[in-house]
Amino acid sequence: DIQLTQSPSFLSASVGDRVTITCRASQGISSYLAWYQQKPGKAPNLLIYGASTLQRGVPSRFSGSGSGTQFTLTISTLQPEDFATYYCQQLNSYPITFGQGTRLEIK
Amino acid sequence: QVQLQESGPGLVRPSETLSLTCSVSGGIISYYVSWIRQPAGGGLEWIGRIHTTGGTNYNPSLMSRLTMSVDTSKNQFFLELDSVTAADSAIYYCARDSQGLDYWGQGALVIVSS
Numbered sequence: 001d002i003q004l005t006q007s008p009s010f011l012s013a014s015v016g017d018r019v020t021i022t023c024r025a026s027q028g029i030s031s032y033l034a035w036y037q038q039k040p041g042k043a044p045n046l047l048i049y050g051a052s053t054l055q056r057g058v059p060s061r062f063s064g065s066g067s068g069t070q071f072t073l074t075i076s077t078l079q080p081e082d083f084a085t086y087y088c089q090q091l092n093s094y095p096i097t098f099g100q101g102t103r104l105e106i107k
Numbered sequence: 108q109v110q111l112q113e114s115g116p117g118l119v120r121p122s123e124t125l126s127l128t129c130s131v132s133g134g135i136i137s138y139y140v141s142w143i144r145q146p147a148g149g150g151l152e153w154i155g156r157i158h159t160t161g162g163t164n165y166n167p168s169l170m171s172r173l174t175m176s177v178d179t180s181k182n183q184f185f186l187e188l189d190s191v192t193a194a195d196s197a198i199y200y201c202a203r204d205s206q207g208l209d210y211w212g213q214g215a216l217v218i219v220s221s
Contacts (some may be wrong), residue, residue: 034207036151043214044151049207079214087151091207095166096141096153 002026002090006099012107017078021090021102023071032092035064035073038101039084047086048073080106109133111140111201113215120221125191127182127215129201139204140184142175142199145214152197156204157184191219 003026013019023033025104031051036044046055048064051071075082083106088099115127129140141156155165157175165173172189188195196219202208 036208043211044208045211046207046209049209053206055207055209071147089151089153089207094164095168096156098151101150103177 001095002029002093002097004088004090004097004099004101006086006088009061009100009102011102011104013078013104014107015078015080019074019075019078019104021086021088021104023066023073023099025069025071025090025092028068029090029092032069032090033064033066034089034091035062036087037082037084038087038088044087109203109210110180111203111210111212113199113201115199115215115217117216117218118192119195119217119219119220121192121219122190123159125186125188125195125199125217125219127199127201127217129186129212130180131203133210140177141202141204141208142186143202143208144195145200146197148192149197154186154188154199195219200217 005024007022031049035048037047038044047058047062052064063074065072086102110132112130120126137159139156139158142154146151157163159179163175174187176185198214198216200214201212203210
């Protein structure tokens with residue numbers, strides 16, 4: 001199985017900050033990576049697919065980059081509604097796997 | 108607007124079979140549906156996926172206990188997980204599987220307990 005390791009696991013930041021979350025894959029996955037945001041009591045919401053393509057309706061302050069084994073999700077200017085847990089997911093090979101999550105909290 | 112909704116028993120006894128239904132609306136014709144679960148306070152685990160044609164991909168960790176099926180006439184997808192234990196207690200989600208999981212159900216909480 002392909003292991004995805006997110007860093008950090010916990011992040012404390014302020015409204016207006018720029019934050020970056022990293023996802024490292026245990027083997028190359030080309031650009032078959034997606035990012036999700038999950039708020040308490042809700043289903044995850046797709047933000048980015050294909051490593052860098054913004055899902056329709058997602059604000060442009062979210063961006064993704066990377067290929068191979070290292071990927072990043074960047075939020076350019078944190079808004080209050082962005083405080084949530086973020087997951088990466090690889091779709092390169094079965095079984096599909098997720099990172100362990102990064103919890104983003106208000107400082 | 109694509110919508111998915113999970114339904115099924117919220118309580119299952121140990122060693123019995125967990126059965127869930129995912130009902131899809133929105134007029135899409137050919138697509139995959141993935142099932143994902145999330146234990147309380149935990150991360151996401153991909154269970155497997157099924158196409159409207161019936162083709163499946165299962166997580167090897169669950170494959171021996173898992174069956175997915177589809178009824179295209181009703182736009183319904185089914186999950187059965189045999190011989191459940193407390194470790195199978197989780198919120199179970201279905202999601203449309205396109206370039207990523209772009210539409211999700213609200214989730215169904217399943218507790219395994221006697």
